[in-house]
Structure formats: structure tokens, C-alpha cells
Amino acid sequence: MNRYGHEQLVMFSDPASGLKGMVAIHDTTLGPSCGGLRIWPYASEKEAVTDALRLSRAMTYKSAAAELPLGGGKAVIIADSRTQKTEALLQRLMEWLGVYMGMKACAKVVWGTDSLRGKKVAMQGFGKVSTHTAHHLMKEDSEIIVTDVNGDALNAAKGMGLKVLKPDEIYDVECDIFSPCALGGVINKNTIPRIKARVVAGGANNQLLTEDDGEELHRRGILYAPDYLINAGGVINASTEIGADYNPELAREKTERIYEIMGRIAKESKEREMSTARMADRLAEERLASVRAIKPIYRGR
Known part of the structure; x- marks a missing residue:
């Protein structure tokens, strides 16, 4: 998290349903964190955490490069996407x-x-x-x-x-x-x-x-x-x-x-x-830097 400047990593578990996953929030400089959900049968929690951190950082750069007022985040659920995902988790539009x-x-x-x-x-x-x-x-x-x-x-x-x-x-x-x-x-x-x-x-x-x-x-x-x-x-x-x-x-x-x-x-x-x-x-980083220069950064405080 320190290496890439992540703000938050929240893990959750529901033994009754077997749900296990996490939400990573990378950067909210440009706006609220935005990102999708990946469902994958990861071999370990460490592998899932690594993927969530990488994906959330990519979302920050994606929004910055596309000139959107959004930050980066990502949710990950450890499960078999072929048998356990639902339509509510599959919103891919454009x-x-x-x-x-x-x-x-x-x-x-x-x-x-x-x-x-x-x-x-x-x-x-x-x-x-x-x-x-x-x-x-x-x-x-x-x-x-x-x-x-x-x-x-x-x-x-x-x-x-x-x-x-x-x-x-x-x-x-x-x-x-x-x-x-x-x-x-x-x-x-x-x-x-x-x-x-x-x-x-x-x-x-x-x-x-x-x-x-x-x-x-x-x-x-x-x-x-x-x-x-x-x-x-x-x-x-x-x-x-x-x-x-x-x-x-x-x-x-x-x-x-x-x-x-x-x-x-x-x-x-x-x-x-x-x-x-x-x-x-560089394009994404320059946009983030220009906004940080005029806006206080929220870091979970």
C-alpha cells in the first residue's frame, strides 16, 4: 500500500455464505473512488490482495487519463466466477x-x-x-x-x-x-x-x-x-x-x-x-499533480 500510495484496504468475510473478499481504494484526489468487481478463485488471500491493489491503482490512472472526476478503487471476491457470480455483479456497458x-x-x-x-x-x-x-x-x-x-x-x-x-x-x-x-x-x-x-x-x-x-x-x-x-x-x-x-x-x-x-x-x-x-x-500523473496543488488530499482522516 505504501509503495503505490493506497489510501485504504478493507477485507470482509461472511462464513455463513462463504463470501470472502476485499475493497482497495487507491486515490481520491480527483473524486470518489470508482471501480468494478473481479470474481476469481485466487489460490491465496495474498494473491487476491495483490490483484486488488494493482487493479485499484489502474482505475486511478484510467480516470485521470480519461479526464474524469473520479478516483480509483476495486473490489475483489474470492470465488468461482463461472458458478457463483450473479447478474448484479456483471455491469459492463461500454x-x-x-x-x-x-x-x-x-x-x-x-x-x-x-x-x-x-x-x-x-x-x-x-x-x-x-x-x-x-x-x-x-x-x-x-x-x-x-x-x-x-x-x-x-x-x-x-x-x-x-x-x-x-x-x-x-x-x-x-x-x-x-x-x-x-x-x-x-x-x-x-x-x-x-x-x-x-x-x-x-x-x-x-x-x-x-x-x-x-x-x-x-x-x-x-x-x-x-x-x-x-x-x-x-x-x-x-x-x-x-x-x-x-x-x-x-x-x-x-x-x-x-x-x-x-x-x-x-x-x-x-x-x-x-x-x-x-x-x-505521465499524462495521468500530471493531471493528479495539478489537482493536488489546489485541493487538500483526503487520506482517511
């Missing part, structure tokens, strides 16, 4: 749009056009966000290859006419865009040498295992779309409900700005010879 706009912005930088026609996209994970994104890619005549550890997800992909691979095979696919859409930490020193894409853009949180991995992608000439930027559609959508009636048009308009922000980050990354991962962090 994440797919942000991922799609992020891909198009990267395509514009790399190939000179944001058209994804004919581009081969390797999707690691085929949940709701991936499925919606895939539908849009199909409309552009993109070639899509997917993998997932869930058999039902793979059957859904096959039903859409998509090529399916085994989980470990996805890293070695010759493709234009590698799209991590499952768990975090999949972009690391072991997988980066295997990735043959020009772009990495997906909906998963915390895709880079370490900060050095972002630098390595940059060194290899692979354009990385910072995950907390292009998967910010969900938190952008939620932000439009704060203090006002929900406005879907405004939510969509703000989410589509991800295209503009991603393009700006890619441009500055090239001009400054800095990785897009670091460039996005």
Missing part, C-alpha cells in the same frame, strides 16, 4: 467501444489509416467485451483468431465462424493486433519475444507484468495501447450518472474520445522516444 476505438487509433498510427479491414486480430480471452469488439471487427472484415480457457466461450467463437486456438498457442500467431482480454500480467519477458504483432490493444486490466515490459514493447517497435486508457469505457459510462440523470449519448461521446487521447499519446511517445505505457502514466 468497455468494448473503448477497446475498439483504441485499436483504430493504433491502426492509424502504424498503418496510416484507422480501417481494420483485412487486419488479423488475435484475441486472448473471449468474454463479453471481446465478443462485442469482435462483432465490430467483423463488420470491418477483420480476420479474428481467439482463445479462452472456458469451453463455452470457445463454442460461442466457433458459432461466429472464428478460428479457435489453444491458450498457449495465441502468443505465436502471425497477426497485426494482439488483444489481451482476460487476466493481467500476460505481457511479460517470456511472452513478448513470441508476439509477432505490430500493435497490442485489449480489454484486460494490468496487461504488463512489470513497467519494464512496456519499455521492451517500445524497444521492439510494438505499439502498446495502455490498458487503463482503452478499457476506460465502463468507468466513463458510470461517471455520467454522478450528480445527473444518465446520458447515454454523453457516455458514448466521452468514450469515443479514447481515439483522440490514444492518438495523442502515440504521437508524443514517438516524439519523445518514450514508451506509450510511460507516456500514459
Whole structure:
């Protein structure tokens, strides 16, 4: 918590129902903490705590980079998401749009056009966000290859006419865009040498295992779309409900700005010879610093 500046970590347990989880609040400089819920059968409480802290920090940067008046938080429940989650815990509204706009912005930088026609996209994970994104890619005549550890997800992909691979095979696919859409930490020193894409853009949180991995992608000439930027559609959508009636048009308009922000980050990354991962962090940190300069920080007192 001290290392990354977290404000709170609250753990809870209900033996009667078997509920066990935690809520991590990273930073409320810009506004109340906002974040979703991850349900996963973690091997240990320590692993769950680490994930909650990393995810909540990513939410702070996501809101800061998307210019939202929100802080970062995340809830984690230790459970099997396939058998124990309920619809009340599954509110994902516009994440797919942000991922799609992020891909198009990267395509514009790399190939000179944001058209994804004919581009081969390797999707690691085929949940709701991936499925919606895939539908849009199909409309552009993109070639899509997917993998997932869930058999039902793979059957859904096959039903859409998509090529399916085994989980470990996805890293070695010759493709234009590698799209991590499952768990975090999949972009690391072991997988980066295997990735043959020009772009990495997906909906998963915390895709880079370490900060050095972002630098390595940059060194290899692979354009990385910072995950907390292009998967910010969900938190952008939620932000439009704060203090006002929900406005879907405004939510969509703000989410589509991800295209503009991603393009700006890619441009500055090239001009400054800095990785897009670091460039996005700097954008978020500069906004946080500017607000801290004029606003007292609440630290749980």
C-alpha cells in the first residue's frame, strides 16, 4: 500500500455464505473512488490482495487519463466466477467501444489509416467485451483468431465462424493486433519475444507484468495501447450518472474520445522516444499533480 500510495484496504468475510473478499481504494484526489468487481478463485488471500491493489491503482490512472472526476478503487471476491457470480455483479456497458476505438487509433498510427479491414486480430480471452469488439471487427472484415480457457466461450467463437486456438498457442500467431482480454500480467519477458504483432490493444486490466515490459514493447517497435486508457469505457459510462440523470449519448461521446487521447499519446511517445505505457502514466500523473496543488488530499482522516 505504501509503495503505490493506497489510501485504504478493507477485507470482509461472511462464513455463513462463504463470501470472502476485499475493497482497495487507491486515490481520491480527483473524486470518489470508482471501480468494478473481479470474481476469481485466487489460490491465496495474498494473491487476491495483490490483484486488488494493482487493479485499484489502474482505475486511478484510467480516470485521470480519461479526464474524469473520479478516483480509483476495486473490489475483489474470492470465488468461482463461472458458478457463483450473479447478474448484479456483471455491469459492463461500454468497455468494448473503448477497446475498439483504441485499436483504430493504433491502426492509424502504424498503418496510416484507422480501417481494420483485412487486419488479423488475435484475441486472448473471449468474454463479453471481446465478443462485442469482435462483432465490430467483423463488420470491418477483420480476420479474428481467439482463445479462452472456458469451453463455452470457445463454442460461442466457433458459432461466429472464428478460428479457435489453444491458450498457449495465441502468443505465436502471425497477426497485426494482439488483444489481451482476460487476466493481467500476460505481457511479460517470456511472452513478448513470441508476439509477432505490430500493435497490442485489449480489454484486460494490468496487461504488463512489470513497467519494464512496456519499455521492451517500445524497444521492439510494438505499439502498446495502455490498458487503463482503452478499457476506460465502463468507468466513463458510470461517471455520467454522478450528480445527473444518465446520458447515454454523453457516455458514448466521452468514450469515443479514447481515439483522440490514444492518438495523442502515440504521437508524443514517438516524439519523445518514450514508451506509450510511460507516456500514459505521465499524462495521468500530471493531471493528479495539478489537482493536488489546489485541493487538500483526503487520506482517511
